[in-house]
Amino acid sequence: xxxxxxxxxxxxxxxxxxxxxxxxxxxxxxxxxxxxxxxxxxxxxxxxxxxxxxxxxxxxxxxxxxxxxxxxxxxxxxxxxxxxxxxxxxxxxxxxxxxxxxxxxxxxxxxxxxxxxxxxxxxx
Amino acid sequence: xxxxxxxxxxxxxxxxxxxxxxxxxxxxxxxxxxxxxxxxxxxxxxxxxxxxxxxxxxxxxxxxxxxxxxxxxxxxxxxxxxxxxxxxxxxxxxxxxxxxxxxxxxxxxxxxxxxxxxxxxxxx
DNA sequence: ATAGGTGCAAACAGTTTGCATGTAT
DNA sequence: ATACATGCAAACTGTTTGCACCTAT
Numbered sequence: 001x002x003x004x005x006x007x008x009x010x011x012x013x014x015x016x017x018x019x020x021x022x023x024x025x026x027x028x029x030x031x032x033x034x035x036x037x038x039x040x041x042x043x044x045x046x047x048x049x050x051x052x053x054x055x056x057x058x059x060x061x062x063x064x065x066x067x068x069x070x071x072x073x074x075x076x077x078x079x080x081x082x083x084x085x086x087x088x089x090x091x092x093x094x095x096x097x098x099x100x101x102x103x104x105x106x107x108x109x110x111x112x113x114x115x116x117x118x119x120x121x122x123x124x
Numbered sequence: 125x126x127x128x129x130x131x132x133x134x135x136x137x138x139x140x141x142x143x144x145x146x147x148x149x150x151x152x153x154x155x156x157x158x159x160x161x162x163x164x165x166x167x168x169x170x171x172x173x174x175x176x177x178x179x180x181x182x183x184x185x186x187x188x189x190x191x192x193x194x195x196x197x198x199x200x201x202x203x204x205x206x207x208x209x210x211x212x213x214x215x216x217x218x219x220x221x222x223x224x225x226x227x228x229x230x231x232x233x234x235x236x237x238x239x240x241x242x243x244x245x246x247x248x
Numbered sequence: 249a250t251a252g253g254t255g256c257a258a259a260c261a262g263t264t265t266g267c268a269t270g271t272a273t
Numbered sequence: 274a275t276a277c278a279t280g281c282a283a284a285c286t287g288t289t290t291g292c293a294c295c296t297a298t
Contacts, residue, residue, distance in 0.1 A: 007167060010233050018182075023171075041225060061187035061188035062187055063185035063186055063187055063236050064183070064185035064191070067188070078225065079131065080226050080232075082234075083233065091225050091226055091227075093225065094220070094225070095219060095221065095222055095224075095225055097219065098219055098237065098239075099239060101202060101214055101215050101218070101219055101237070101239060102204050102239050102241070103215075103216065104243065105243075105244030105247070106204060106239070106243060106247070107239055107241045107242040107247050108204075108240070108241040109207065109240055109241040109242075110239075110240045110241070111237075111238065111239045111240065111242075112187050112237070112238045113222070113225070113235065113237050113238075114187075114235065114236045114237075115222075115223060115225060115230070115232050115235045116224050116232070116233055116234045116235065116236075117226070117230055117231045117232040117233040117234070118230065118231040118233075119229075119230060120229030120230060123132070123229070123230070123231050
């Protein structure tokens with residue numbers, strides 16, 4: 001849990017609020033370095049860890065991708081990864097009966113779904 | 125591309141054929157070490173790479189998990205990860221209209237779906 | 249003033265690569 | 274005999290940790 005308010009901490013939170021999409025540590029560092037010369041990668045990791053503990057961030061893990069993080073507290077949703085620009089975008093809602101794909105022997109507790117293709121910007 | 129038939133190579137292929145589920149490099153190594161004393165991890169990695177190039181294996185990447193591999197050539201399917209035993213099992217079939225989850229601005233090319241819970245063995 | 253936070257560098261895990269040795273052909 | 278494959282160790286990437294210095298309180 002973090003107790004003090006530092007410039008670094010503020011810059012890291014701002015990165016997520018401005019991006020409004022899941023960010024990797026590298027993306028967060030790039031943003032924060034524009035504001036604070038010499039900010040270290042370990043500071044990014046440590047603050048992300050604290051924000052996760054606080055429940056302010058959630059982990060977003062896509063298959064074969066670096067771990068990303070997004071602001072917590074949103075409704076159940078899934079993600080779209082653009083194969084052109086590499087960005088990960090949020091999708092709203094879900095698909096019914098997903099969990100039925102497992103047969104009757106299984107007990108399904110949760111699921112993850114990721115769509116891949118071209119985002120609206122890259123499709124043009 | 126591999127040209128020679130070695131004991132190591134045979135043991136690695138056998139691991140996949142006997143397991144009949146996606147395996148990580150660690151799982152493959154554990155299997156192969158039962159047969160061949162002193163087999164190295166890099167041999168596992170190299171042979172998996174060759175088997176991927178040959179099209180004999182496919183990559184199976186689940187969010188936040190180590191990369192796994194499975195025998196190629198199967199129909200479109202998804203996976204179930206047991207939260208008790210950690211094994212990843214194959215599910216048959218798919219769910220219709222998955223790709224509709226992205227709005228009209230997107231072009232969806234493929235998707236990945238993973239279910240989590242208890243497998244039939246662990247549920248008992 | 250003081251202890252929590254930062255930045256650097258070292259430690260780690262999983263994966264890849266370089267190289268001398270071993271072995272299938 | 275030859276060159277491909279192996280096994281070891283070193284390199285590499287993403288992440289975590291130890292520690293001296295800095296700074297919000």
